[in-house]
Amino acid sequence: MIEDEVYFTLRAPGASEVYLVGDFNNWNPTVEKMEQSGDLFQISLYLVEGAYRYKFVVDQKWVVDPDNPGRDPARGSPLVLVAKPAGLVLETESMPEEKAPSAVQPSFRYIVDLRWNGEGDDFESDQIIDLDVSVTRERLRGRALLKTVESSWDDSDGEIDITVDRGHISTEVASLLLTAFENDETWTSSDPAPLLGETGVYRYNAGYDRRGGALEYSFSEAIRVRGLYTDHGGGLPQAPMEIAGESLEAFVSGGGADTTVYVLERGVGDSDLLAFEAAVSTEGFELGYVTRRTRGMRPGLLADITRADSVIAATGYGTRENNSADMLWARTRSLFDLELEFGYGWASAEVQELDQSTGRLDPAGTLDLRFPLPAEAFEGEVEFETSDRFVARVGYERDGWSLAADWDRMMFDFKEGMYTASEATVDRVGIRAAHGRSHWRVNGSLRYTRQRYGDTPLELLVDSPDRNPWLDWRDRFSVADIVGIDTDAYTDVSAAVVWRAADSSATGTPRSFDPVVGFEFGAATTGVFERADYTSARLFGAYPIGRRFEIMVDGRVARYDRGDWAWRETFLCGYVEFGYRYRWVDLNLGWGFDPIVFDPVINDYQDIGRSETLRQSLAGGVRRGDGPSTGGEIRSLERRLESDGTIKLECIIRF
Numbered sequence: 001m002i003e004d005e006v007y008f009t010l011r012a013p014g015a016s017e018v019y020l021v022g023d024f025n026n027w028n029p030t031v032e033k034m035e036q037s038g039d040l041f042q043i044s045l046y047l048v049e050g051a052y053r054y055k056f057v058v059d060q061k062w063v064v065d066p067d068n069p070g071r072d073p074a075r076g077s078p079l080v081l082v083a084k085p086a087g088l089v090l091e092t093e094s095m096p097e098e099k100a101p102s103a104v105q106p107s108f109r110y111i112v113d114l115r116w117n118g119e120g121d122d123f124e125s126d127q128i129i130d131l132d133v134s135v136t137r138e139r140l141r142g143r144a145l146l147k148t149v150e151s152s153w154d155d156s157d158g159e160i161d162i163t164v165d166r167g168h169i170s171t172e173v174a175s176l177l178l179t180a181f182e183n184d185e186t187w188t189s190s191d192p193a194p195l196l197g198e199t200g201v202y203r204y205n206a207g208y209d210r211r212g213g214a215l216e217y218s219f220s221e222a223i224r225v226r227g228l229y230t231d232h233g234g235g236l237p238q239a240p241m242e243i244a245g246e247s248l249e250a251f252v253s254g255g256g257a258d259t260t261v262y263v264l265e266r267g268v269g270d271s272d273l274l275a276f277e278a279a280v281s282t283e284g285f286e287l288g289y290v291t292r293r294t295r296g297m298r299p300g301l302l303a304d305i306t307r308a309d310s311v312i313a314a315t316g317y318g319t320r321e322n323n324s325a326d327m328l329w330a331r332t333r334s335l336f337d338l339e340l341e342f343g344y345g346w347a348s349a350e351v352q353e354l355d356q357s358t359g360r361l362d363p364a365g366t367l368d369l370r371f372p373l374p375a376e377a378f379e380g381e382v383e384f385e386t387s388d389r390f391v392a393r394v395g396y397e398r399d400g401w402s403l404a405a406d407w408d409r410m411m412f413d414f415k416e417g418m419y420t421a422s423e424a425t426v427d428r429v430g431i432r433a434a435h436g437r438s439h440w441r442v443n444g445s446l447r448y449t450r451q452r453y454g455d456t457p458l459e460l461l462v463d464s465p466d467r468n469p470w471l472d473w474r475d476r477f478s479v480a481d482i483v484g485i486d487t488d489a490y491t492d493v494s495a496a497v498v499w500r501a502a503d504s505s506a507t508g509t510p511r512s513f514d515p516v517v518g519f520e521f522g523a524a525t526t527g528v529f530e531r532a533d534y535t536s537a538r539l540f541g542a543y544p545i546g547r548r549f550e551i552m553v554d555g556r557v558a559r560y561d562r563g564d565w566a567w568r569e570t571f572l573c574g575y576v577e578f579g580y581r582y583r584w585v586d587l588n589l590g591w592g593f594d595p596i597v598f599d600p601v602i603n604d605y606q607d608i609g610r611s612e613t614l615r616q617s618l619a620g621g622v623r624r625g626d627g628p629s630t631g632g633e634i635r636s637l638e639r640r641l642e643s644d645g646t647i648k649l650e651c652i653i654r655f
Helices: 245-253 479-484 609-618 627-643
Strands: 005-011 018-022 035-037 040-046 050-058 061-063 077-084 087-090 103-116 123-137 140-150 163-173 176-182 211-218 223-231 241-243 258-264 272-282 285-308 311-335 338-361 369-371 380-398 401-414 422-437 440-452 489-500 516-526 531-545 549-560 569-582 585-592 596-599 604-607 647-654
Touching: 005 050, 018 040, 035 422, 050 103, 050 123, 245 258, 245 285, 258 311, 285 338, 311 380, 479 489, 479 516, 479 531, 479 609, 479 627, 549 627, 569 627, 596 609, 609 627
Parallel strands: none
Antiparallel strands: 005 040, 018 050, 035 040, 050 061, 050 077, 077 087, 103 123, 103 647, 123 140, 140 163, 163 176, 176 211, 211 223, 223 272, 241 369, 258 285, 272 285, 285 311, 311 338, 338 380, 380 401, 401 422, 422 440, 440 489, 489 516, 516 531, 531 549, 549 569, 569 585, 585 647, 596 604
């Protein structure tokens, strides 16, 4: 360890990615990704005095530190930090195995962020104060993060609004692990889709904005089952939903005997999620099943309209949507050093009818049917969609190289009733390659998407988180996906080259104070390279000045030229920052649009500023034919990035 930083290293030949997990991050296998240099993976963390257990997750396999297995490897490798006058010291003796010591580990952080864009009195500030308390006892782990956030100095009225931002407690009973959580649980399934994992606010399943519980039971080293329940905790629509008479003008003026009208709220509502997974693993082979059930999504209103003589009657239901998805999968790693994955899944979506009410309409009048109204309790379901999915992947890893090719087909069948009966198919094929050696890391990907909608209704765009049962509501798309989302076929390409100093190591935050230079490229084209609808390039770098100072620069150029958007334009944006770090203090002074912003999912900083800004173009959902309006949203957001000349002063204090 160096100046209270604990360095973890693991040599894992052939591995593509390794994560560090332990008591210090609630055993979360998707946050602390280790930096790769050839066969060596490394990371450094600031830890406080106390006793810890930790493991490594090597390509989704949990392993103990081979250089520090301890006397009970199943519980993880032991780590003890002792406070001495000169600082923390790593204790060389292992913890007693008969009883793990109790430990309470508090940490405190204050963040203030001041911004001024030079236009009049447009001055903004954010203050964040959080207290993170972790408790470790024999077979029990717990954590609570207390937080207060203020958006302006003017709000300082003497009152402090402290909330439990997230919490986590888990206990072991024999071979059963029980967990309860508030915004602080990761549960990633092993299937190749995957149904729970690689979804999330920033493409990982961090468990933010959910509360519930989970259990895991191991029958043996080869067989395990897991279960999960979470509650989104949303609510009903802010205003009563309604079906106004304009929606029925065609029916009133026609001669049909009946029709159905359905409107819904764009949002998840107060939804619940249930998931279960069972997996069997032997040497070189895995087999599993995973299921996900989501209930109570998207509040809506459904009305069945009937005509009898001169009377038009309506039966209305307050509704929620439910969906389910299941997948059987298999994986092998023993055939010519290749990893093969196969999966078959099936899914469905239905409208759950609730709160029945009735109304009438004179042929010359209008119907104004809305909820909430005095209504009778009612329970019914109308299935409107079923789907099948096939997934296949082949991968190869050796000597720092990682190669993979995959194919994914989703087939949708929309039922007669609320919508016109129709079918749709989405095929996606892709290849990825990555190589890490010494200072360098190079990766690239190419993906082709073919979407055959046929006469699918406009509101049922299937390659969207809006109504696709295979996607989680937390899913967010890349800019290339947004550009091509409602086209019949598009190809997106990405590539990156990153150089780091030989003695660099990841610290878990973007501001690592290590010399680094990187270049990224992305593009989306119509069809297979027929026309470039979108291209972007980014160059970034950071260089330390002495031991305490650092300068960081980041620049990006983006070009849009999609035909049906009726505009083509090139955008430039950049950022420069000077940083100072000494033990528990970070000071940063920057100008431009800061790509490194505070991420509430991990309660820390992430390199997601530009991507999250541009993803706002889909904030209201997306339907087929919405391309021009989506393009207009992207245009305004790109102009915002380009014109941003904010001066930022940031201070972070940790104890």
